[in-house]
Amino acid sequence: MSAARPVVEVTSLSKRFGKVQAVGDVSFTLTENKIYGLLGRNGAGKTTLMQLLTGQEFASSGEIRVFGESPVENARVLERMAFIKESQRYPDDFKVKHVLRAAPLFFPEWDAAYAQSLVGDFRLPLDRRIKKLSRGQLSAVGVIVGLASRAPLTFFDEPYLGLDAVARQTFYDRLLEDYSEHPRTVVLSTHLIDEVSNLLEHVLVIDEGRIVIDQDAEQLRGTAATVVGTRTAVDAFVAHRKVLQREGIGGLASVTISGVTDADRAKATAAGLELAPVSLQQLVIQTTTQPTTTQPTTHETEEAVR
Amino acid sequence: MSATTADGVRPASLPSLRTPGTRILNVMRLHKTNPYTLLILPWIIMGGILAVNIAIWVIVNIAAGPKGMHSAEQGLQYSGAGFWPFVYFVVGAVQAINITFALALGYGMTRRDYYLGTAAFFVILAALFAVGMAILGVIEQATNGWFLGGHMFTAIYFGANWWTRLLVFFFGFLFCLFTGSGFASIWVRWKVTGLVIAFGTLAALIIAAIAVLTFTGTWPAVGGAVLDGGPLVFTAWLLIPAAISAITGFFILRRATPRS
Numbered sequence: 001m002s003a004a005r006p007v008v009e010v011t012s013l014s015k016r017f018g019k020v021q022a023v024g025d026v027s028f029t030l031t032e033n034k035i036y037g038l039l040g041r042n043g044a045g046k047t048t049l050m051q052l053l054t055g056q057e058f059a060s061s062g063e064i065r066v067f068g069e070s071p072v073e074n075a076r077v078l079e080r081m082a083f084i085k086e087s088q089r090y091p092d093d094f095k096v097k098h099v100l101r102a103a104p105l106f107f108p109e110w111d112a113a114y115a116q117s118l119v120g121d122f123r124l125p126l127d128r129r130i131k132k133l134s135r136g137q138l139s140a141v142g143v144i145v146g147l148a149s150r151a152p153l154t155f156f157d158e159p160y161l162g163l164d165a166v167a168r169q170t171f172y173d174r175l176l177e178d179y180s181e182h183p184r185t186v187v188l189s190t191h192l193i194d195e196v197s198n199l200l201e202h203v204l205v206i207d208e209g210r211i212v213i214d215q216d217a218e219q220l221r222g223t224a225a226t227v228v229g230t231r232t233a234v235d236a237f238v239a240h241r242k243v244l245q246r247e248g249i250g251g252l253a254s255v256t257i258s259g260v261t262d263a264d265r266a267k268a269t270a271a272g273l274e275l276a277p278v279s280l281q282q283l284v285i286q287t288t289t290q291p292t293t294t295q296p297t298t299h300e301t302e303e304a305v306r
Numbered sequence: 307m308s309a310t311t312a313d314g315v316r317p318a319s320l321p322s323l324r325t326p327g328t329r330i331l332n333v334m335r336l337h338k339t340n341p342y343t344l345l346i347l348p349w350i351i352m353g354g355i356l357a358v359n360i361a362i363w364v365i366v367n368i369a370a371g372p373k374g375m376h377s378a379e380q381g382l383q384y385s386g387a388g389f390w391p392f393v394y395f396v397v398g399a400v401q402a403i404n405i406t407f408a409l410a411l412g413y414g415m416t417r418r419d420y421y422l423g424t425a426a427f428f429v430i431l432a433a434l435f436a437v438g439m440a441i442l443g444v445i446e447q448a449t450n451g452w453f454l455g456g457h458m459f460t461a462i463y464f465g466a467n468w469w470t471r472l473l474v475f476f477f478g479f480l481f482c483l484f485t486g487s488g489f490a491s492i493w494v495r496w497k498v499t500g501l502v503i504a505f506g507t508l509a510a511l512i513i514a515a516i517a518v519l520t521f522t523g524t525w526p527a528v529g530g531a532v533l534d535g536g537p538l539v540f541t542a543w544l545l546i547p548a549a550i551s552a553i554t555g556f557f558i559l560r561r562a563t564p565r566s
Contacts, residue, residue: 054414056411058563067320068320069320073416073418073560074416075322075329075415075416075419076320076321076322076323077320078414078415078416079322079323079324079414080323080414081414082413082414083412085412088409089405089408089409089412089564090405090409091340091405091406091409092401092405093342093343094339094340098339098340101339102335102336102339102409102413103413105332105333105413106410106413106414106415107413108324145413151414
């Protein structure tokens with residue numbers, strides 16, 4: 001067993017807004033010094049979940065422990081966290097330099113020199129009003145604060161909106177560099193799954209307020225595969241397995257399944273089937289494209305994927 | 307998942323990285339990160355209004371002539387120009403809370419520390435402007451109304467001497483800032499719905515009070531108490547609704563969530 005300490009422990013967490021179940025009976029653990037991907041579609045509950053973890057929203061039921069304590073109105077927990085969200089509002093009269101002057105008040109580990117160098121990397125105009133920034137520049141402000149805060153638990157909620165490809169790559173590079181020098185727990189919520197797929201060590205996929213995948217990224221990529229071959233051979237192979245996606249033309253079939261072991265691979269090859277790797281993005285799309293139901297039945301999916 | 311077992315690695319209690327005092331002080335520093343809106347702009351506007359008033363006093367002096375100036379000076383005591391900073395700070399308090407609350411919570415401040423720091427900042431703000439306006443009042447008096455017999459900081463409603471005016475200004479600013487913070491909390495937590503209900507309730511309470519005073523025939527007594535007491539007693543009474551608003555605001559904000 002690894003010595004990794006749990007940083008976040010969530011038990012049966014639910015959050016309702018009126019009749020809408022934003023987060024439904026969610027349980028998971030995040031351990032120290034790992035980069036997590038929190039993936040899911042729009043409205044799946046990613047932001048709500050992070051707002052609950054950072055004490056900004058109040059849970060309807062269930063328990064949250066961050067650094068072993070409830071985060072709600074708990075200064076000792078909150079001062080160890082940074083939550084960078086796309087929708088962060090700033091005072092109307094703030095310029096970029098005011099944000100960088102205010103941030104150290106809240107983040108004890110703030111590194112001002114590092115923040116300055118990031119401002120250069122992202123070519124951010126310090127004297128411009130926040131209101132006048134472009135979408136991408138606004139995202140860069142968030143990214144800089146998130147990185148320079150060096151908070152032991154850092155959340156990035158869709159931090160890349162409006163950032164061009166170069167700036168996004170800069171973000172990923174800086175994140176990895178700084179993470180290796182100053183290990184901490186990072187939770188990255190994103191749509192651009194393939195772009196960050198190499199960064200992520202662990203993946204949480206949320207769909208309709210429920211965690212449908214909670215798995216090591218490497219393992220996840222390794223155990224899902226697309227089986228291609230004649231329909232009869234493919235059907236025989238995938239019988240009694242959780243099928244993520246099925247396509248077929250004439251007598252040929254292509255079926256994506258999870259939980260593929262080495263023995264399965266040997267068996268497939270022997271049956272004359274081809275096994276193709278599945279990208280993380282494909283996997284997430286296939287586990288979260290079930291049509292919306294009023295009462296989510298994703299529980300079965302959850303069990304099967306595990 | 308198995309790491310949650312009691313293997314003794316989890317500390318019994320998380321150590322504090324900063325003292326509560328530091329955190330509250332940091333909220334105060336957040337409010338003055340960009341000092342322009344609350345600390346600089348009001349003085350600029352004040353200077354502008356004084357300039358306009360001086361221009362008017364010059365006109366009055368020329369029009370009234372040396373003989374008419376005595377009676378004109380009687381009228382100049384009733385200047386309303388000194389009232390605007392109070393209105394400004396009701397709005398300023400609402401805006402400051404509305405917009406820094408989301409940032410402070412986004413950056414990991416507790417609602418409690420945020421409110422206490424904001425309240426402390428408002429008290430200092432009230433003191434700064436009260437002292438500033440009282441000093442301007444002293445200058446106004448010493449120069450016989452900027453050499454023109456004018457009154458802006460020594461208007462008759464503010465009191466007869468410098469220390470009365472200092473306290474009247476201070477209490478007045480406290481009232482405005484904390485009324486503002488009460489309504490700001492309602493806005494941050496419940497948005498338009500909250501404000502509509504709050505104003506509706508307030509209107510109903512005022513009408514009820516008017517009804518009680520009218521039917522019991524106590525208007526003269528109340529009016530007398532306010533007028534006889536003078537500005538100092540009147541503004542001191544305002545501290546009661548200010549305190550109610552401040553305390554209510556605290557409890558309202560403690561369950562508020564930052565929404566965009």
